Amino acid sequence: MGAKKSNRSEVSDKFTLFPDYIKVESKSGNEYTITLERCTCRGFGFHKTCRHYEQAESAGLIEKLKAKEQEELHFKHSKSTIEIRKDAIRQYLTKNNASFTEPIIDKIESILTSSTTPQEVLSMATLSVSHDIV
Numbered sequence: 001m002g003a004k005k006s007n008r009s010e011v012s013d014k015f016t017l018f019p020d021y022i023k024v025e026s027k028s029g030n031e032y033t034i035t036l037e038r039c040t041c042r043g044f045g046f047h048k049t050c051r052h053y054e055q056a057e058s059a060g061l062i063e064k065l066k067a068k069e070q071e072e073l074h075f076k077h078s079k080s081t082i083e084i085r086k087d088a089i090r091q092y093l094t095k096n097n098a099s100f101t102e103p104i105i106d107k108i109e110s111i112l113t114s115s116t117t118p119q120e121v122l123s124m125a126t127l128s129v130s131h132d133i134v
């Protein structure tokens with residue numbers, strides 16, 4: 001009567017989210033890797049989708065992977081972020097009557113971290129200028 005599936009194995013596929021892929025430890029003991037485009041299992045090769053991919057998708061993991069990838073891309077390749085930082089440095093130096101050249105701005109931008117203080121920026125510029133002039 002009532003179709004019970006109680007004897008179906010309790011083991012299920014295990015998913016682990018990494019920054020740019022999802023690791024699948026399948027219940028059959030194999031290990032696969034899911035990226036945004038595909039799963040490395042053989043089934044995916046045939047059907048262009050598979051149990052792992054579908055499960056990862058319905059668990060929201062593919063979405064998370066996508067979000068992480070976009071975050072990453074945004075962070076690494078966002079030229080505008082770099083330009084904004086450079087502008088801020090230029091403005092800051094101008095405001096403080098520090099002389100600077102574009103290579104100095106580039107250099108400061110590349111070593112700037114969130115813990116760099118404005119004073120450090122200023123002294124970096126001052127030091128660079130005096131070195132470059134000599």
Ligand SMILES: [Zn+2]
Nearest residue numbers: 039041050052
């Ligand atoms: Zn798969």
